[in-house]
Amino acid sequence: MAVFTEVGQDEARELAQRLGLGELRDLRGIQGGIENTNYFVTTVQDGQQAEWVLTLFERLTAEQLPFYLHLMKHLAQRGIPVPDPQADRDGDILHQVRGKPAAVVNKLAGHSELAPTAAHCASVGEMLARLHLAARDFNRSQPNLRGLAWWNETVPVVLPFAGPQQADLLRSELAFQNHVAESSAYAALPRGPIHADLFRDNVMFQDGALTGFFDFYFAGVDSWLFDIGVCLNDWCVDLPTGAHDPLRCQTFLQAYQRVRPLAAAERRLLPAMLRAGALRFWISRLWDFHLPREASLLKPHDPAHFERVLRQRIAHPVHA
Ligand SMILES: Nc1ncnc2c1ncn2[C@@H]1O[C@H](COP(=O)(O)OP(=O)(O)OP(=O)(O)O)[C@@H](O)[C@H]1O
Numbered sequence: 124m125a126v127f128t129e130v131g132q133d134e135a136r137e138l139a140q141r142l143g144l145g146e147l148r149d150l151r152g153i154q155g156g157i158e159n160t161n162y163f164v165t166t167v168q169d170g171q172q173a174e175w176v177l178t179l180f181e182r183l184t185a186e187q188l189p190f191y192l193h194l195m196k197h198l199a200q201r202g203i204p205v206p207d208p209q210a211d212r213d214g215d216i217l218h219q220v221r222g223k224p225a226a227v228v229n230k231l232a233g234h235s236e237l238a239p240t241a242a243h244c245a246s247v248g249e250m251l252a253r254l255h256l257a258a259r260d261f262n263r264s265q266p267n268l269r270g271l272a273w274w275n276e277t278v279p280v281v282l283p284f285a286g287p288q289q290a291d292l293l294r295s296e297l298a299f300q301n302h303v304a305e306s307s308a309y310a311a312l313p314r315g316p317i318h319a320d321l322f323r324d325n326v327m328f329q330d331g332a333l334t335g336f337f338d339f340y341f342a343g344v345d346s347w348l349f350d351i352g353v354c355l356n357d358w359c360v361d362l363p364t365g366a367h368d369p370l371r372c373q374t375f376l377q378a379y380q381r382v383r384p385l386a387a388a389e390r391r392l393l394p395a396m397l398r399a400g401a402l403r404f405w406i407s408r409l410w411d412f413h414l415p416r417e418a419s420l421l422k423p424h425d426p427a428h429f430e431r432v433l434r435q436r437i438a439h440p441v442h443a
């Protein structure tokens with residue numbers, strides 16, 4: 124389970140008071156997730172119960188975190204449904220718990236939709252476009268830390284664990300992505316803060332309506348098209364085979380484009396960015412699988428899934 128660091132009732136009570144959230148009623152470790160320690164926290168203030176999520180950041184540093192937390196605050200202030208980091212009396216939204224950087228955000232209502240229909244994909248597409256536009260005037264910048272530079276650094280680390288066919292594909296796809304990144308079409312892609320990990324398990328729905336995007340801890344400045352590619356590869360595929368689902372994909376793209384039509388360079392590079400999205404998660408899953416963190420009891424995600432998605436994207440390019 125994803126509680127790497129135990130938090131006691133007393134520490135949670137003190138934090139809730141410091142943030143003006145009221146009296147602690149309940150503290151429960153959350154099983155899901157593979158990156159951070161997460162707890163659901165219930166507080167009561169003036170007879171009103173409220174639900175929060177306490178996150179202790181296990182890998183991210185106090186230097187990297189302000190970008191994510193302030194981005195969430197920026198989006199929340201612009202009406203994008205995302206968790207809003209809670210400030211203490213000094214206005215700080217990055218806290219410390221058990222010696223780790225920590226944040227408290229409001230708990231989103233609903234549940235993840237793990238078998239999405241075209242209607243769910245349309246809601247995500249529309250909200251993603253609204254998020255991209257709302258983040259345009261965000262005044263902080265941090266690169267996508269799981270972008271091309273990280274792929275170049277990490278492929279050599281995972282290659283010794285790959286079979287010969289996997290190693291060939293990792294090398295050739297990395298070369299292809301480095302080549303794409305030097306093209307004029309790539310330079311023309313509109314960019315800004317992106318979520319970069321907007322999978323089915325990072326979106327909440329209630330009664331069919333989207334209630335929020337969360338888990339912004341892989342966000343960074345990168346092309347909007349890469350964000351679209353990451354989403355399409357998860358929301359609009361047949362999971363067992365990794366095959367593209369045309370109906371869900373077209374519905375997603377139409378909904379996105381009702382808010383922000385794609386530029387010519389984006390149409391041109393959609394097939395390449397779908398491949399980029401698949402490569403990124405294949406590498407990170409190989410890395411998590413073969414180089415797991417000590418004492419973690421969690422089950423890593425299956426790397427072979429994104430190898431299949433990548434092979435599908437190469438064999439059957441998807442056009443907008
Ligand atoms: N703001 C929130 N509102 C409601 N539920 C949340 C919220 N944040 C986290 N959760 C719950 O906690 C679980 C784990 O959170 P999350 O996915 O952020 O884990 P993680 O380890 O940080 O990241 P990853 O998804 O990268 O493994 C989610 O699946 C969700 O059920």
Ligand SMILES: N[C@@H](CCO)C(=O)O
Nearest residue numbers: 320322404407408424
């Ligand atoms: N979405 C990632 C997990 C890290 O957030 C994956 O499925 O590999």
